Amino acid sequence: MVNEAVRLQAVRKDYGRVTALDGVDLAFPQGGFTAVMGPSGSGKSTFLHCAAGLDRPTSGTVHLDGQELSALSETRLTKLRRDRVGFVFQAFNLLPSLTVAQNVVLPLRLAGRRVEGKLVARMLAHVGLSERRRHLPGELSGGQQQRVAIARALVTRPAVLFADEPTGALDTRTAAEVLALLRESVRGGLTVVMVTHDPVAAAHADRVVFLADGRVAGELARPTPGAVAERMTHLGAWAGASAVGA
Template sequence: MPTMTSVESPVQLDAVHKTYGSGDSAVEALAGVSVSFPAGTFTAVMGPSGSGKSTLLHCAAGLDKPTSGRVTLVGTDLKGKSETKLTLLRRDHVAFIFQSFNLMPALNVEQNVTLPTLLAGREPDQAWVDQVIARVGLSQRVKHRPGELSGGQQQRVAIARALAARPAVVFADEPTGALDTNTALEVLTLMRELVSAGQTIVMVTHDPVAASYADNVLFLVDGRIVTQMAAPGVEAVAATLAQLGAQAKQARGQR
């Protein structure tokens, strides 16, 4: 398979292994993962607990260094890059939505949302910022600080912050986990629209409904991609997940 250019594939992993610990206590979190995430696509990463989903996300984003293999992010090979270079690369091209919101408590909603853009030395697009805040349902709360918001509302601020900067890649780890159903669907619809506009989203989720908004679902078991599904439907995703979970449980019981 020919190597994709950075424009075609902003995130690429080649034979990535990640081992934690050493000797008898070593745990192989990723066991030689090769995958590319093309520009303008929405990929969900799923699998039983402990399958390596978050490790895959962290290695792809340069937050964690692989034990071996190569990760290319927006055309840059991450191997040997200093923490400063990695930070600048992420600041300019990447956004994150984690389960922990990581909001600045002293800043209000609007200030939190525009902070990454300002830190990158760019002027926020106010019309777009207003639109994103409206889409996550927080137009009435723009002057509120995180301490005045519920957990679900804080997660919506974190999502708006990630989307407002219009990054090349959004890495999301259970982005709708703390949201009520209606807000979750609203946020997934917004993410879907961003992909249509050329953004690339890689999302770890356990929720078949969230996965059904993706173009493609990768299923991980024991650090390996065991299968994938294009144009995923909720029932098919749930059935595959249940089957893989049962197989993983059985395999662990036999060890």
């Protein structure tokens, strides 16, 4: 049996009278790369927030790195996110006054952990920025800044990296380089869960999970851009038929 890095069971999330997630059951294997897609309002962001422990579901359970999140205090949950979870967003969220190397080690410093020079050098080499360690973010291209953000997410050696539209602000060629970097990290044993709207980006994953109206609307293994795009065009019809049959 494949070990699971993340599992959601019967997860529901309500915001007042609005149901953002409606009984989601999903598992993400260790060392896997999964893309999550769906139309606007399908629950993708809410799913990511609940799966990563940034928000608590209304009901259901989330297991992350072997721990049930609902059983953790806010202090323990914060520590789990800090130590075992990495985040990469469309906005790079780098501190403009810090160098590349200083941005990368920031999570370690905030956690009071010792900064190992060899680890920092390895992270910068992994993202191809060894020669840019003393540069400020404003001196880098968008793709280089996103690679700094990935190195920062990986420096704590997390169990899972959650990426929310990581290529949304990048051109096609640069986006492909960033996705190849995530793919390489998965080969090293990292689990990546990526929310995206882009079928080409999703095709870099091992599988694609589709959401519609807060529910799982199917999966696609070994995805291609064409197959992903075709499936996306049918999600509206799926959601409508599901609502009629409910």
